[in-house]
Amino acid sequence: MEFFLLSPDDNRMTQPIVIDAQPGGEPANPGRHDGKEWLHILEGEIVLTLEEREPVILTTGDTAWFPGQQRHGFRNSSDRIARVLSVTTPPNL
Numbered sequence: 001m002e003f004f005l006l007s008p009d010d011n012r013m014t015q016p017i018v019i020d021a022q023p024g025g026e027p028a029n030p031g032r033h034d035g036k037e038w039l040h041i042l043e044g045e046i047v048l049t050l051e052e053r054e055p056v057i058l059t060t061g062d063t064a065w066f067p068g069q070q071r072h073g074f075r076n077s078s079d080r081i082a083r084v085l086s087v088t089t090p091p092n093l
Contacts, residue, residue: 051072
């Protein structure tokens, strides 16, 4: 997975990141952080996993929003690259 920070100024209220995930790619560990997170699938398909919920398949154009404190992760479930726009508040990288 490659992460591209779109705004390096961490004094802002939000932090936009584009994530490119290769087929089968996923973070090493599920995430958990303060604030909220919003995802928008720019390209491809992912399986979003949220603590205490059934996994959800998101495809190009789909959006998800969830509390950052809820353990979360995703996996590229396709054979093509997946590109995801993630916005967190407050910044956490």
